[in-house]
Amino acid sequence: MKLYHHGSSACAAKVRFVLEEKHLSWEGHYVDILKGEQFNKDYLALNPKGVVPLLIDGELILPESTVICEYLENKYPEYPLMPKAAAQKARVRLWTKAVDEELHPACSAITYVASHRHTILRNGKGNFEEFVENGDAAGKAARLLKWQWIQEGVKAPGVADKIRLYLTYLDKMEAALSESDWLAGNTFTMADIALTPYLNRLAALAMEPLWQNGRLPNVENWFQRIKARPAFEPAFLKWMPAELTEEMYCNGQQTWPEIEKLIS
Numbered sequence: 001m002k003l004y005h006h007g008s009s010a011c012a013a014k015v016r017f018v019l020e021e022k023h024l025s026w027e028g029h030y031v032d033i034l035k036g037e038q039f040n041k042d043y044l045a046l047n048p049k050g051v052v053p054l055l056i057d058g059e060l061i062l063p064e065s066t067v068i069c070e071y072l073e074n075k076y077p078e079y080p081l082m083p084k085a086a087a088q089k090a091r092v093r094l095w096t097k098a099v100d101e102e103l104h105p106a107c108s109a110i111t112y113v114a115s116h117r118h119t120i121l122r123n124g125k126g127n128f129e130e131f132v133e134n135g136d137a138a139g140k141a142a143r144l145l146k147w148q149w150i151q152e153g154v155k156a157p158g159v160a161d162k163i164r165l166y167l168t169y170l171d172k173m174e175a176a177l178s179e180s181d182w183l184a185g186n187t188f189t190m191a192d193i194a195l196t197p198y199l200n201r202l203a204a205l206a207m208e209p210l211w212q213n214g215r216l217p218n219v220e221n222w223f224q225r226i227k228a229r230p231a232f233e234p235a236f237l238k239w240m241p242a243e244l245t246e247e248m249y250c251n252g253q254q255t256w257p258e259i260e261k262l263i264s
């Protein structure tokens, strides 16, 4: 299997986490989305939306991280990540659906306004026409939005609401984890996989104080247990270039006061 991915992509990290938890071997194709490589002609031929991740398994070319994770679960049932009981399965799906519909778009906003905008502008992708026009027409509205985040940062329209929405998920996680060991019950499931990149993103942006120091003890404990899993290092840390790790942490620290003011 080939996975087209990027170190800092939350969706790609989710797929890598599944691959590692299931002990599957895979070949990585790194697409540097901070240098605009997702808009290269060859990549757009595989994924016209110009986003990662993308899985290729034989004849199958599969975009959409949640669909990829479900495909891997169905094709490789060993090391199961979905519960058997229908009700438990539904609980997992509620988390993964929320990630696709709410948390991921909110994560893109905070990541771009807090850090990626600086990297992208430095990398020379500051050309509006080029950035917005590349990729298929259906994704244009999303690219326009992203361009606003890149140009205007924290002050871009709608950013405060997206960040507030993101942070409500920390409280939802705390509530769920006060009832059970893991997000959808007492076993580690795809729900835990799906939420991990979003906690890890806030940590990467130096925002761990949001749950540390007794603020959200169950979230803190959950994230410690997640980080202790053998799959965490190869899924998350291994693919983050050291300079990007440092840059995101510093940018996050510098932007936090502005974000805090915006959402308070």
Ligand SMILES: N[C@@H](CCC(=O)N[C@@H](CS)C(=O)NCC(=O)O)C(=O)O
Pocket: 008, 009, 010, 011, 012, 033, 038, 050, 051, 052, 053, 063, 064, 065, 066, 146
């Ligand atoms: N719904 C898609 C979202 C994919 C997505 O937004 N990928 C981001 C990285 S997490 C990306 O490639 N961004 C590059 C860009 O928008 O230019 C999925 O779950 O796979």
